[in-house]
Amino acid sequence: MTAPQLPIDPYNVIITGVGGQGNVLASRLMGRMLVAQDYYVTIGETFGASQRGGSVMSHLRISTRSAWSPQIPHGRAHMVIAIEPSEAFRVLAVYGNAEIQVIWNTRPIHPVSVITGQAVYPSLEEIAQGLNELSAQNWPLEATSQAQTMGNPILGNIMMVGALSAVSDLPLGSDIFEETINEMMPPAKVPINLQAFSWGRAALT
Amino acid sequence: MSIVSTGAKGQTALLMGNDAIARGALEAGVRVVAGYPGTPSSEIIQTLADVASNHGLYVEWSANEKVGLEVAAAGSFAQLRSLAVMKQVGVNVASDFLLHLSEYGTRAGLVLVTCEDPGGLSSTNEGDSRHYAKMMEFPLIEPGNFQEAKDMAAWGFELSEKVHNVVMFRSVTRMSHASGNVVLGEISPGPSKARFQFDGDMMDQMGGPVVTFPGMVDPMHRRQLEKLEMARKIFETSPFNTYTGPNQPDLLVITSSAASLYAREAIDLLHVAERVGLLKLGTTWPLPPKLLAKHLKTSEKTLIIEEGMPFLEDNIKALWTELGPEAGTKQFFGRKDGPLPPTDELNPDLVARALAEILGLPAPTADQAYMGRAAELAKTHAPFRAMTFCPGCPHRASYWLLNSALKQDNRRGFVCGDIGCYTLGVIGCGFNTLKTSHAMGSGTGLASGFGKLNRFGFDQPVMAVCGDSTFFHAAMPALVNAIHNRADMTLVLVDNSGTAMTGFQPHPGSSSDASGGELPSVDIARICEAMGAEVAIADPFEMERAEKTILDLLDKEDGVRVLILRQACALSPGKKGKRLFEMAVDENACLAEECGCNRLCTRIFGCPGLIWDPEAKKTRIDEVICVGCGVCASICPTGAISKKEVAS
Incomplete structure (x- = not known):
């Protein structure tokens, strides 16, 4: 293996959101970017029934040594990417710790319990305050609203990966992104994805 | 195109377990692939269907798993390596044929992949199909990581040809839907000529008629046991059974499948690699007795870590008693004997806690103050997110209609449920409309039964729902039963034009095959009419008209009515991303x-x-x-x- 050493090995990332937000694509994309650089990547995903409006989570284990369990042990995530803001709290309650970092999209998707009025969705101020308390560092990102101006709210997931590339030690630069997205997407969709990645990267640089 | 098809030998790819299985089958030169969709198995057939023309495969989504296994078996009998794929519940559907298949045996390699769902993440049960391997006496293999998922899928065909029997390959959600690095091998072109030989006598495995027959049961059963014995010998030295750890461990861990990844993680978390031996089994039926005896003797304590029921735990204990006094005293731990839980999916934390308890170590703990505060905030900041129908889902409209019609009818009518996205009709998003839910097709079967209870004073209107794919899969015999026996019921066919729950695979009512080629579609309405049912068709999005149709049908007495509520799934390729x-x-x-x-x-x-x-x-x-x-x-x-x- 020629992959550069990681400050923490395995480095554990959780991408969370709601079914349909492109969680799985984001985790595969990151995984492929890192495997191309000779890292071992293990991804655990929930999809199927949970996709029906439910919370979804991808666990990424990045290592120079071996494959790891597709489920991260409790309290041992290093980075959370929340494509839906309230989902960050669900993840932190199980996998969080005082050193954790969080990148979060500010656009809520209301669960049915909120739509029906049985539960209340927290305000963005409350979310920001809660994340300040539970993370060592966190970065809000207006990904969905920016993605809407680009024509498709789902591009928010690519923006989040771009943002991660700016703040983490993982080698997720623009070149390897471009190379990987070219393998994963039909040519017509590549430019808009490059644009989304660059926006996310610039937002946190 | 997918790397599963284009990846070169020696290349390292990030593959989902299901893609690794598909690649393994391609490397083995598989020719015929069949099965029925079901999470977490569906991607295997879909991936192979997408590259079928590049590799000269025949791939089909069959009407149900039993037919899928029969189609794959025909490939094997005609000298082509063949693959059948299903989820755990599908093996039950296929099991009648499986009993006969394994009794006679196979010709070219035949692998039955079952992808199981411990914890029921996308299932209504925790079915564990490994028991079929023991009950029906054929070999069972289980990969312990992503590389093995590919390598063992390929090897399964070879093994099947060595023992002339079907080989069950069992995966679980955390293998099938997890991804990892896989070094690819070479794709084999496989044979292109199919031929079925039948001129030999009944016991001629490769050249006679392929039959199970009274009078032949004993010799065939004996031959089957010889095959199992052959597998046992092969398994004693299989490279897929590995041991890491000291020669005399304080604790021997025996594990398989995704659970072996949790075991490794737990040993790492507790820093006990010097004290714990890890025997990872890739071949789990028949168990290799010599290999197990060798390792069992090294430690007085054995912990068995497996996903599903205590299958290894029971069988390893039985094997230990057969070893007699030479095996010495032993303390077994596992799901049955504790400290692992008897139900639900495992994870690294459950395994680490079990290891710590047995070794007398403190369990790995998280920062309690942090965890307490995070749990508090999760309660207020992460409102409960129940499963629900997608926006624009026709099922929400259909259940709205059924629920309001039954209320207006006011005779305590109810709906028997079935399997698909529309199973969510049990909960709030479907207005709690469904009052029964079991196996594929069971809603119609139960309604057929309820519909005959009027002689016992039963006066509630009976309805059943079933999806279009479920109709072909298992509801047709139940509907025939209801019609023939003049049950009083209404079947509501929620037809959303595909097998939506699992990713919109085609079914016999669709006009395309698994690879997108054209096929004649089988017309559900005409089938129901030909069976003798009164059939109405409505669009659940045209609510006023649909509601009137339902109320009219509820008023009718005696006999079977079928209402087809037809509106395509919101995620169907024709609708996705388009706003009406x-x-x-x-x-x-x-x-x-x-x-x-x-x-x-x-x-x-x-x-x-x-x-x-x-x-x-x-x-x-x-x-x-x-x-x-x-x-x-x-x-x-x-x-x-x-x-x-x-x-x-």
Whole structure:
């Protein structure tokens, strides 16, 4: 293996959101970017029934040594990417710790319990305050609203990966992104994805 | 095109377990692939269907798993390596044929892949098919990582040819739907010529008729046991059974499948690699007795870590008693004997806690103060997110209609449920309409039974729902039964034009095959009519008309009515990303809590495309989520929600 050493090995990332937000694509994309650089990547995903409006989570284990369990042990995530803001709290309650970092999209998707009025969705101020308390560092990102101006709210997931590339030690630069997205997407969709990645990267640089 | 097809030998790829299995089959030169979709198995057939023409494969989505296994077995009998794929419940459907198949045996390699769902993440049960291997006496293999998922899938065909029997390959959700690095091998072209030989005598495994037959049962059964014995010998030295750890461990861990990844992680977390031996079994039936005896003797304590029921635990204990006094005293731990839980999916934390308990170590702990505060905040900041129908899902409209019709009818009528997205009719998003839910096709079978209870004073109207794919899979015999026996029931066929739950695979009612080629579609309405049912068809999005149709059908007595509620799935390729209507809420007309409707749209209908703004006390449309089906405009009593057709 020629992959550069990681400050923490395995480095554990959780991408969370709601079914349909492109969680799985984001985790595969990151995984492929890192495997191309000779890292071992293990991804655990929930999809199927949970996709029906439910919370979804991808666990990424990045290592120079071996494959790891597709489920991260409790309290041992290093980075959370929340494509839906309230989902960050669900993840932190199980996998969080005082050193954790969080990148979060500010656009809520209301669960049915909120739509029906049985539960209340927290305000963005409350979310920001809660994340300040539970993370060592966190970065809000207006990904969905920016993605809407680009024509498709789902591009928010690519923006989040771009943002991660700016703040983490993982080698997720623009070149390897471009190379990987070219393998994963039909040519017509590549430019808009490059644009989304660059926006996310610039937002946190 | 997928790397599963294009990846070169020696290349390292990030593959999902299911893709690794598909690649392994291609490397083995598989020719015939069949099965029925079901999470977490569906990607294997879909991946192979997408590259079928590149590799000269025949790939089909079969009507059900039994037919799928039969189609694959025909490939094997005609000298082509063949693969059948299903989820755990599908093996039950296929099991009648499986009993006969394994009794006679196979010709070219035949692998039955079962992808199982411990914890029921996408299932209604924790079925564990490994017991079939023991019960029906054929070999069982289970990969312990992603490389093995590919390598063992390929090896399964070789093994099947060595022992002339079907080989069961068992995966679980955390293998099938997890991904990892896989070094690819070479794709084999495989034979292109199929031929079925039948001139030999009945016991001629490669050249006689392929039959199970009275009078032949004993010799065939004996031959089957010889095959199992052969597998046992092969398994004693299989490279897929590995041991890491000291020669005399304080604790021997025996594990398989995804559980072996949790075991490794737990040993790492507790820093006990010097004290714990890890025997990872890739071949789990028949168990290799010499290998197990060798390792069992090294430690007085054995912990068995497996996903599913205590299959290894029971069988290893039985094997230990057979070893007699030489095996020495032993203390076994596992799911049956504790400290692992007897049910639900495992994870690294459960395994680490079990290891710590047995070794007398403190369990790995997280920062309690942090965890306490995070749990508190999760309660207030992460409101419960129940499963629900997608925005624009026709099932929400269908259940709205059925629920309101049954209320208007007011005779305590009820609906028997079935398996698909529409199983969610059990919970709030389907207005709790379903009152029974079991196996594929069972709703119609139960309704057939309820529909005959009138002689016992039963006077409740009986309905059943079933999806279009489920209709072909298992509801047809139940419907025939109901019609023939003159049960009093209404079957509501919620036809959304595909096997939606698992990713929109085609079924016999579709006009395409697994790879997108054209096929004649089998017409559900005509089948039901030919069977003798009275058939009506309605669109659940045209609510007024559909409701009247349902009420008319409920009024009829004696005999079987079929109502086809037809509207394509919101995620179907034809609809996805296209908006039928621009929806808007007239703030002045929306009376919300002031209205007699009591927030019908958000409180009861509950489509995720709607937002309830508690401050303004108005309903709003979530423009990111709404797909513009227009149904909420039909249910708003004040007409505050309007729809405007989107120019195409």
